[in-house]
Amino acid sequence: MKKPALKKLLTGLVAGLGLAATLSVQAADQMKVGFVYVGPIGDHGWSYQHDQGRLAVEKHFGDKVKTTYVENVPEGADAERVIRNLAKTGHKLIFTTSFGFMNPTLKVAKQFPRVTFEHATGYKQAKNVGTYISNTYEGRYVAGFVAAKVTKSNKIGYIASFPIPEVIRDINAVQMALNKYNPEAELKIIWVNSWFDPGKEADAANAMIDQGVDVILQHTDSPAAMQAANRRGVYAVGQASDMQHFGPKAHVMSVVNEWAPFYINRVQQVMDGTWKSEDHWGGMAEGEIVIPEFTNVPADVAEEAQSLIDAISAGKLHPFAGPIKNQKGELKVAEGEILEHGEMAGMNWFIEGVSSEIPK
Amino acid sequence: MLVKLEPRGQHSRKMAYLSPVLAGVLTLITSGIFFFLQGLDPIHALKTMLYTPISDTYGLAEWCVKAAPILLCAIGLAVVFKAQVWNIGAEGQLLIGGLLASSVAVNVIEAEGIWVLPAILLAGVIGGALWALLAAWLKTHFNANEILTTIMLNYIALNLLVFSVHGPLKDPNGFNFPESAMFGDASLMPVLIEDTRVHAGILFALFAVAAIWVLLSRSFMGFQIKVLGLDHSAARLAGFKSKRLVWVTMLISGGLAGLAGAGEVTGPLGQLVPQISPGYGYAAIIVAFLGRLHPVGILLASLLMALIYMGGEMAQIELNMPVAITGLFQGLLLFYLLACDVLINFRVTLPWLSSQKTTAEQVN
Numbered sequence: 001m002k003k004p005a006l007k008k009l010l011t012g013l014v015a016g017l018g019l020a021a022t023l024s025v026q027a028a029d030q031m032k033v034g035f036v037y038v039g040p041i042g043d044h045g046w047s048y049q050h051d052q053g054r055l056a057v058e059k060h061f062g063d064k065v066k067t068t069y070v071e072n073v074p075e076g077a078d079a080e081r082v083i084r085n086l087a088k089t090g091h092k093l094i095f096t097t098s099f100g101f102m103n104p105t106l107k108v109a110k111q112f113p114r115v116t117f118e119h120a121t122g123y124k125q126a127k128n129v130g131t132y133i134s135n136t137y138e139g140r141y142v143a144g145f146v147a148a149k150v151t152k153s154n155k156i157g158y159i160a161s162f163p164i165p166e167v168i169r170d171i172n173a174v175q176m177a178l179n180k181y182n183p184e185a186e187l188k189i190i191w192v193n194s195w196f197d198p199g200k201e202a203d204a205a206n207a208m209i210d211q212g213v214d215v216i217l218q219h220t221d222s223p224a225a226m227q228a229a230n231r232r233g234v235y236a237v238g239q240a241s242d243m244q245h246f247g248p249k250a251h252v253m254s255v256v257n258e259w260a261p262f263y264i265n266r267v268q269q270v271m272d273g274t275w276k277s278e279d280h281w282g283g284m285a286e287g288e289i290v291i292p293e294f295t296n297v298p299a300d301v302a303e304e305a306q307s308l309i310d311a312i313s314a315g316k317l318h319p320f321a322g323p324i325k326n327q328k329g330e331l332k333v334a335e336g337e338i339l340e341h342g343e344m345a346g347m348n349w350f351i352e353g354v355s356s357e358i359p360k
Numbered sequence: 361m362l363v364k365l366e367p368r369g370q371h372s373r374k375m376a377y378l379s380p381v382l383a384g385v386l387t388l389i390t391s392g393i394f395f396f397l398q399g400l401d402p403i404h405a406l407k408t409m410l411y412t413p414i415s416d417t418y419g420l421a422e423w424c425v426k427a428a429p430i431l432l433c434a435i436g437l438a439v440v441f442k443a444q445v446w447n448i449g450a451e452g453q454l455l456i457g458g459l460l461a462s463s464v465a466v467n468v469i470e471a472e473g474i475w476v477l478p479a480i481l482l483a484g485v486i487g488g489a490l491w492a493l494l495a496a497w498l499k500t501h502f503n504a505n506e507i508l509t510t511i512m513l514n515y516i517a518l519n520l521l522v523f524s525v526h527g528p529l530k531d532p533n534g535f536n537f538p539e540s541a542m543f544g545d546a547s548l549m550p551v552l553i554e555d556t557r558v559h560a561g562i563l564f565a566l567f568a569v570a571a572i573w574v575l576l577s578r579s580f581m582g583f584q585i586k587v588l589g590l591d592h593s594a595a596r597l598a599g600f601k602s603k604r605l606v607w608v609t610m611l612i613s614g615g616l617a618g619l620a621g622a623g624e625v626t627g628p629l630g631q632l633v634p635q636i637s638p639g640y641g642y643a644a645i646i647v648a649f650l651g652r653l654h655p656v657g658i659l660l661a662s663l664l665m666a667l668i669y670m671g672g673e674m675a676q677i678e679l680n681m682p683v684a685i686t687g688l689f690q691g692l693l694l695f696y697l698l699a700c701d702v703l704i705n706f707r708v709t710l711p712w713l714s715s716q717k718t719t720a721e722q723v724n
Contacts, residue, residue, distance in 0.1 A: 040683065070676045072683045074638040077628035080557070081422050082673050088418075089677055099537060100633060111555070123535055162526065164536045193522065346535050359526075 031093070033057060033267055034086035035069040036079070038098035043196060045221030045240045046257075047071065050097045050120075053259030060264045064271070075100025080107055087112040093270045095263065096120065099164075105129060116270050121166065123345065125277050132262060133166065135283030137173035137344075138312050139255030139291055140217070141319035142305050143237045144177025146252050146294070147185070147215040149301045150235055154185045157208035159218040159225055161195050163358050165347045167219050172351045173319045174217060179353045188213055189356050198224035209234055215252070226250060235296065242292050252297050253305070256290045279345075284313040320344065325352040365706040375704045380650065380657075383696035384664075390692055400679060408678045409671030409689070419670075421556030425628055427666035428561040429454065429620040429637065433644030434662055435568050436616035438653045440609040442576060444589040447610060449495060449510025450617040451641025452517035453488035457618025458625045459521050459529075460487030462540055462632035465625065466529055469544040476546040481622045488618015489611050491517060496610035500603040506610075514641070525634050540632035549627040561623035566659075568616055573655040575612075585609060617641060646690070650697060668693075 035054050039047035054067050068091065070082050079101050086094050087108055093116045096105045102122035109117045109129045117129040125131055147156045158174065160167050171189060178185045188211065190204040201220050205228035208216060216236040218225045223246035229236035230247035238244065238254030262282050269275040282288030291309060294302040311317035322333035326349050333339050350358060391409075392402035414423045433450040440447040461484035468476055495513055498504040522538075531541040549559035576582040588595040588605050595602055624636050647665050651657030672686030 034677070068677055068680065070673060070683070073673075074635050075633060076635045076638060077425065077557075077624055078638060078669075078673070080628065081425075081670070082677075084418070085413075085673065085677055100539075100635065103539075103542070103631065123537075162536075162538060164538075168536075193526065348536055 030063065031061075031065045031267070031271055032089070032091040033065050033067045034091035034094040035067065036073050036082055036086070036094070036096045036098075036101060037069060037071045038073060038075060038100065039196065039221075040072050041069070043221060044223060044243075045196065047097070049241050049257045050095070050259055053263040056260035057263045057267055060260075061267060065267060073101075080104035083108045083117075084111070087115045092116060093118070093267060093275075095266075116266075116275055118266055123279075125279060127277055130266075130275075130277045130280065132280040132282065134257050134259075134288045135281055136166070136219075136255055136257070136289060137169050137319055138283040139289045140170040140173040141177050141312070142291060142308050143217055143253060143255060144174035145181050145308055146297060146301060146305050147174070147217065147235070147237070148178050148180075148182035149304075150252060150297060151182070151185055151215050153212045153214045154182070155208075155211065155213045156185055156187050157205070157213035157216045158187055158189045159201055159204045159208075159216065159220050160189050160191050161220050162193060163191065163348075165345060168350065168358060169344060169347045170219055171354065172347065175351050175353045176319055176324070179351075183353070187354060189354075191359055192220060194220065196221045198222040201225045202228045205229060205236075206232070223247070244293065244295060249296065251295050253291050253294050256292060258288050258290045261287045281341075284309060285315060326350070327352055327354060362710070362712065364709045364711050365702070366709055368705060368707050372704060376652070379700040379704055380652075380661075380697060383693060383700050386696040386700075387689065387692045390696075391689060394688070398681075405675070405679055409675050409685075410667060412678065413670035413674045414667065417553065418556050421553050421558035422670065423663065423666055424558045424562040426669060427662045428559075428565045428627075429624055429640045430643050430647055430665055431565040431659065431662040432561075432568060432620035432623070433617045433641050434647040434651065434658045435565070435572050435655060436613035437644055437648040438651075438655065438658055439572060439576065439585065440613045441648055441653055442582075442589045443585045443605055443609045444592075445499075445606055445609055446507045447492065447495070447510050447613050448507055448645065449492065449513050449517075449641070450613065450644050451637060451639065452510065452514035453491045453614040453617035454621035454624075454637050454641050455514075455517040455521045456491040456621070457484035457488035458621030458632065458636045459517075459524055460484055460618070461622035462529060462543075462625050463524070465543045465547045466540050466632070468547060469541060471544060472546050476544070477549065477626065480547055480626055481619060484618045484622020484625075485615045486618065488621060489615035491618070492610040492614020493607065496607050500606055521632075521636070522634050525632055529632055531631075538634050542631045543626065547626055548630055549623060557628045559623070559627040561620075561627050564619060564623065568619075569655045569659050572612075576655070581608070617644075646694065650694075664693075665690075 037047040037050060041047055041051040054069060057065060058067050073079055073082050075098060083096060083104055095118045097120045099121045102119055102124055105117050105119045106124055106126055106129055109126050113128055119129060119131050121133050122131045158171055175187055178187060188208055192200045192204050194200055201222050202224040205216050205225040209232045214234045216225050216229050218239050221240055223243045226236045226238055226243045226247035229250035235252050236247055236250045237252055240257050242254045242256050244251045294305060318338045320339035322337045323331060323335045324333040326332050329352060388406060392406055395402045395405035413419050433454060437450055461480045464480045464483040491513060495506050495509045498509045499506045526538045529540045531539055549561055552558045584600045584605055588600060588602055625632050643665055647661045648658060651661035668689050669686060675681040675685045676683060
């Protein structure tokens with residue numbers, strides 16, 4: 001008689017204590033979220049936009065989260081220590097926001113299975129590592145349309161960083177729009193082999209303007225090309241953040257990375273325990289690619305561009321809808337189909353119409 | 361003149377060693393005040409920066425990981441700087457070392473055997489040494505200023521590295537991203553403590569410290585190097601072959617920097633990436649002088665430098681300070697070190713206040 005009663009009492013006590021402990025933990029629990037940036041937050045491009053996303057997380061969740069960032073982290077041996085120290089100091093969710101953090105993130109993730117990691121622009125996932133990227137190609141397609149309409153010389157310049165799938169995909173998206181809206185227009189590409197090098201970017205812009213280019217697009221992060229275009233009286237498309245104020249006369253539109261919706265969503269999922277590792281692609285429909293404003297563009301062009309944005313957001317228009325041929329003229333996507341996701345993720349070929357070759 | 365600096369005449373040996381300590385204390389006080397003004401508890405903030413990063417095994421291991429490349433570069437620089445050969449190119453020599461080591465490593469990913477790692481490291485040493493010899497050759501044959509040539513070679517080295525990692529050494533399965541494939545297990549530095557990243561590189565660095573100490577203070581070669589540095593014409597008069605000394609010192613310095621680069625790619629990185637060094641070769645110049653070009657001093661200075669880098673990261677994580685805190689700390693330390701040195705070798709006088717007194721001392 002006595003024994004079971006005692007046992008019951010003890011079990012109850014333990015359970016009660018356990019519950020109390022969980023409750024008190026939850027009450028005091030402020031989820032810590034860490035961000036690792038490759039550049040300084042004042043770069044007005046990539047890292048700046050990620051930090052805007054972080055600030056939005058703080059605003060959205062208030063006291064429920066505490067965010068931490070480490071900026072200017074080299075994509076070398078130091079990255080792993082920074083990520084690990086964030087994991088060790090109780091950060092439950094860590095965003096590593098540059099491609100070069102891929103292997104360090106995976107290494108740390110292995111040692112901290114209870115911490116959730118999200119790595120931007122990479123291609124390796126794990127049980128507790130998800131990846132994310134934004135569909136910049138959707139914005140780039142609209143930029144291609146605007147460029148096709150506003151060019152007078154039919155020469156459009158593209159400052160490209162590195163021949164990785166993301167960049168190749170976006171060049172192709174621009175060419176898709178040119179093929180449709182102005183087949184006469186020629187796309188000139190300059191590879192600067194850097195994400196952020198204002199000097200080189202400005203040189204590239206000037207060289208292209210000298211060759212008669214009158215609309216400049218860029219897949220690099222500094223506003224130097226926008227400024228050069230402004231000086232020389234040609235048009236330009238901003239990248240990553242809204243670059244309007246860097247070239248009031250040149251700016252036609254900017255393809256802005258809006259990370260806030262994704263970051264808020266992921267923080268919520270980790271809080272709720274519903275997070276799952278996946279390869280996330282977010283675009284206009286998710287509010288992750290935003291084109292804030294068209295400037296220096298005729299009203300009818302702006303209107304049509306807006307209708308393209310609406311169609312892409314609604315899922316009615318896909319920038320990579322067939323028929324698509326490669327440079328050799330071989331059919332890659334048939335009429336009525338769209339480019340497969342896997343093909344898009346590892347894209348390493350130019351579509352028909354791009355005149356230059358991918359550097360090897 | 362309001363303030364005048366007068367040479368003190370005799371050098372205090374004790375003060376010369378005390379000056380870095382004094383500079384350290386002053387840095388702590390100033391940064392403490394700075395933290396206080398930022399609304400932080402200064403003791404807690406300093407503890408976070410200087411103790412928390414190394415408060416556990418992993419932290420201590422990381423300390424070695426971070427210090428090893430700086431130490432290897434700096435200890436090599438001690439040799440050239442003693443000879444008054446100004447090699448500013450440890451960075452480039454490190455990069456070429458890492459590049460050559462990686463070019464071997466990506467070709468032996470499947471290979472097994474004890475020879476693999478030594479072959480890779482040797483490639484790194486040779487790479488760094490050859491890169492330094494290029495500057496030595498330009499100096500001895502064309503009298504080209506090695507400060508300029510080594511700096512320029514740094515940029516060439518960086519571009520060669522970037523070219524290779526985007527081109528021939530790129531991971532064929534890496535979607536065109538600028539990274540090499542991950543190296544094979546036989547190519548990786550053995551890890552000294554399980555679950556950390558501390559690798560044999562730190563042992564090489566410590567061995568180099570001992571070897572350079574013997575070279576500089578116990579060998580005839582070291583004596584020649586020092587004489588060359590102190591008085592070029594005396595060295596010539598004594599019949600020392602100064603050209604050969606330039607070559608030898610550059611060879612040592614470049615080889616050690618190359619080893620540092622090879623250690624990074626086979627150690628914590630495990631692959632070649634575009635950014636294998638966040639400026640270790642430049643930090644090593646500061647470390648070499650902070651350590652008074654003495655092997656033991658350099659050992660301590662490189663540990664301090666590594667700790668400041670790690671502390672800067674920790675300050676961002678725990679105190680929400682910006683990354684500039686690292687630069688601020690380094691700047692303060694250098695400022696106080698130079699200031700202490702000036703005050704040890706010179707006496708500050710205020711001529712308008714005590715002109716008589718100084719005259720009296722001069723007579724004495």
